[in-house]
Amino acid sequence: MAQGAFDSPQFFLLSGIGPEDELRRHGIPVARALPGVGQNPQDHLDYTISHPSLRRDTVGVNPHGLLRLAKAGLHWRKAGEGFFASPMAEGGAPFCSPPPISYGLICTSIS
Incomplete structure (x- = not known):
């Protein structure tokens, strides 16, 4: 699931999908720990x-x-x-x- 070319990493992170330590640091409940989310964005x-x-x-x-x-x-x-x-x-x-x-x-x- 993605919302297109813009802000997809933010969408996943706010949904609790991403690096566990980063999610916890921002008080976001971890739905799925995936370390690569939000890293290496490319146009x-x-x-x-x-x-x-x-x-x-x-x-x-x-x-x-x-x-x-x-x-x-x-x-x-x-x-x-x-x-x-x-x-x-x-x-x-x-x-x-x-x-x-x-x-x-x-x-x-x-x-």
Whole structure:
């Protein structure tokens, strides 16, 4: 359980999940002693490069795109193929980099 990218360690600590000595020092009842909670926080920043496509077989969040999305969903249910037969993220590759920075590449198709 987490509340997203921000303040998750604080959420766990206030819930009594974390290093026992730290929880007791702040008067928080220990629900589960986990020494690593709240340690080594890391940001995961994204930089996106996008390229417009002239293809007309994609879907988007607009009336026309939603209709295509519904048709694609029905086609997938019936035939097991088409737009929904492939994940949005086709592949990814992490790169070796010195901490605290980590680089990666994800190829996606988004409309």
